[in-house]
Amino acid sequence: MISEEQVRHVASLARLGLTEDEIREMGGQLDAILDSIEKIRQLDLADTPPTANPLNLSNVLRPDEPRPGLPREEALSQAPDPVDDLFAVPRID
Amino acid sequence: MDDLLNLTAHGLSEKIEAGEVSVYEAAEVANARVEEVDGDLNSFVTPTPELALERAGRVDERLRNGGVKPWEVVPIAVKDVLSTRGVRTTCGSKTLEDFTPLYDASALANFGEEPVVVGKSNMDEFAMGSSTENSAYGPTRNPWDLNRVPGGSSGGSAAAVAAGEGWWALGTDTGGSVRQPAALCGIVGLKPTYGRVSRYGLISFGSSLDCIGPMTRDVKDSALLLQAIAGHDPRDSTSANVEVPDYVAGLEGGVEGLRVGVVTELMDERIDVGVREVTSRVARGLEAAGAEVGEVSLPHAYYALEAYYIIAPAEVSSNLARFDGVRYGLRVQADGVHEMYRKTREAGFGAEAKRRIMLGTYALSSGYYDAYYAQAQKVRTKIIEDFREAFSRYDVLVSPTSPSVAFEIGAKTDDPLAMYLQDICAVPASLAGVPAISVPGGLSEGLPVGVQLMGDHFTEPMLLRAAHAAETAAGFEFSPRP
Numbered sequence: 001m002i003s004e005e006q007v008r009h010v011a012s013l014a015r016l017g018l019t020e021d022e023i024r025e026m027g028g029q030l031d032a033i034l035d036s037i038e039k040i041r042q043l044d045l046a047d048t049p050p051t052a053n054p055l056n057l058s059n060v061l062r063p064d065e066p067r068p069g070l071p072r073e074e075a076l077s078q079a080p081d082p083v084d085d086l087f088a089v090p091r092i093d
Numbered sequence: 094m095d096d097l098l099n100l101t102a103h104g105l106s107e108k109i110e111a112g113e114v115s116v117y118e119a120a121e122v123a124n125a126r127v128e129e130v131d132g133d134l135n136s137f138v139t140p141t142p143e144l145a146l147e148r149a150g151r152v153d154e155r156l157r158n159g160g161v162k163p164w165e166v167v168p169i170a171v172k173d174v175l176s177t178r179g180v181r182t183t184c185g186s187k188t189l190e191d192f193t194p195l196y197d198a199s200a201l202a203n204f205g206e207e208p209v210v211v212g213k214s215n216m217d218e219f220a221m222g223s224s225t226e227n228s229a230y231g232p233t234r235n236p237w238d239l240n241r242v243p244g245g246s247s248g249g250s251a252a253a254v255a256a257g258e259g260w261w262a263l264g265t266d267t268g269g270s271v272r273q274p275a276a277l278c279g280i281v282g283l284k285p286t287y288g289r290v291s292r293y294g295l296i297s298f299g300s301s302l303d304c305i306g307p308m309t310r311d312v313k314d315s316a317l318l319l320q321a322i323a324g325h326d327p328r329d330s331t332s333a334n335v336e337v338p339d340y341v342a343g344l345e346g347g348v349e350g351l352r353v354g355v356v357t358e359l360m361d362e363r364i365d366v367g368v369r370e371v372t373s374r375v376a377r378g379l380e381a382a383g384a385e386v387g388e389v390s391l392p393h394a395y396y397a398l399e400a401y402y403i404i405a406p407a408e409v410s411s412n413l414a415r416f417d418g419v420r421y422g423l424r425v426q427a428d429g430v431h432e433m434y435r436k437t438r439e440a441g442f443g444a445e446a447k448r449r450i451m452l453g454t455y456a457l458s459s460g461y462y463d464a465y466y467a468q469a470q471k472v473r474t475k476i477i478e479d480f481r482e483a484f485s486r487y488d489v490l491v492s493p494t495s496p497s498v499a500f501e502i503g504a505k506t507d508d509p510l511a512m513y514l515q516d517i518c519a520v521p522a523s524l525a526g527v528p529a530i531s532v533p534g535g536l537s538e539g540l541p542v543g544v545q546l547m548g549d550h551f552t553e554p555m556l557l558r559a560a561h562a563a564e565t566a567a568g569f570e571f572s573p574r575p
Binding site for chain 2: 002006007010011013014015016017018019022026029030032033034036037039040041043045048049050051052053054055057060062070074075077078079080081087089090091092093
């Protein structure tokens with residue numbers, strides 16, 4: 001069983017605000033989903049390697065050469081609260 | 094002009110090439126159709142009629158000088174998860190209600206410099222869902238029955254194609270989101286090999302699973318649209334550096350001697366009887382056309398849905414971290430940055446997005462990582478091994494696309510698990526990264542049934558040829574609805 005305290009902990013890890021109703025509901029729903037997933041934990045896969053990418057790509061690199069990026073005005077054009085040509089955030093606590 | 098609505102995309106392209114009709118006229122027909130039916134269907138979050146006409150006019154001008162690709166002349170609907178320069182892109186989410194991308198997604202840029210986009214189509218928020226009911230912009234309705242869902246998450250694209258709001262569409266498929274809505278709306282939906290189409294400019298859901306794919310009226314349109322969008326892209330490090338073959342040329346080559354395996358695990362009692370019957374009938378049709386049809390087992394397909402519902406939420410919980418109210422999207426002001434993050438994300442995300450963030454964060458958190466995420470990645474390896482074994486004996490695997498026909502709006506919204514079950518037939522191919530296509534196989538309960546064909550990595554030419562034969566065997570005639 002996932003306790004309300006665990007739900008609050010996970011929400012805090014995800015920086016996700018939840019209402020009290022959502023917290024109560026979420027616990028039960030996550031339980032049901034995790035129960036349904038339980039059967040893969042029964043498989044003995046100790047000797048099976050994990051797959052992160054179906055084409056088994058690793059370390060795809062491009063040449064380390066300078067290229068033009070987005071102009072500053074464009075990069076800031078979608079920002080909800082730009083200040084002095086910069087992305088601004090509230091006080092960092 | 095109404096008869097233009099009945100053409101396939103390749104049929105329209107030929108007419109335009111022959112000078113019988115202009116791109117501008119085609120765009121007008123599409124716009125009029127959106128005007129006529131979209132009040133009922135809600136296929137589009139943002140219709141773009143003026144943009145379509147403006148660009149159509151310019152494509153017409155370029156046609157006089159030649160050098161226009163056959164697909165560029167055909168108006169297209171684009172799922173609202175793909176970035177479109179200067180056109181707002183919501184991803185079905187409140188958090189991107191006012192977001193206007195600065196560039197076109199590579200898939201769209203490959204299609205053409207100025208794609209004739211009729212609109213940005215509706216979708217489940219951040220592509221998470223199987224019914225398009227998780228959109229902040231209201232559900233899309235199925236053109237076959239307005240009380241039913243079109244499937245999801247590319248439900249807007251599927252409904253648009255089925256209704257003739259444009260001749261074809263781009264969708265995206267993470268765990269069936271092109272194939273299942275295609276099946277439920279009676280059209281063709283292709284999920285290409287993972288990496289075949291660049292993901293640059295696609296708003297990420299599950300980065301090891303996401304694929305952009307064509308949603309079309311027939312298999313030939315699917316081949317043509319894949320031709321338009323496929324290719325390596327240095328801006329997507331997971332895009333495959335593999336030559337793009339001609340997908341259209343060999344399409345009608347037939348299936349004589351092709352080895353076709355019907356997947357046992359995806360034909361059991363979890364699948365509605367009517368859906369199984371249509372699938373078997375299409376398999377027999379392939380046999381009659383000369384294929385060698387047998388049965389094949391993917392033993393770990395029984396664990397695919399469970400592995401998927403750990404891997405996909407884990408990846409999305411990480412990908413959605415970027416919606417933090419700093420660089421773009423919604424911000425809810427608060428005192429202190431952490432409170433701003435929490436309030437912004439609480440207000441911006443809908444219920445399913447929150448559920449998946451929670452599930453994914455839990456599965457990745459300290460103490461649970463090995464039990465859930467690492468275990469799911471190992472199941473993924475087993476599923477890939479199953480496919481490898483199956484493809485040593487068969488060229489193409491066949492199964493239903495979805496366990497049922499279109500269900501009623503609201504029928505599964507209170508039960509996330511019931512909704513997730515819609516994906517059981519689709520997720521094995523997603524986890525293995527192999528190409529899979531859904532072709533309309535016939536009707537059950539008066540509604541369309543999709544049959545899924547799967548091939549090995551990068552075998553799209555063969556897969557499309559088999560799909561063309563399946564389409565011919567099924568004899569399903571497309572006509573716009575309602």
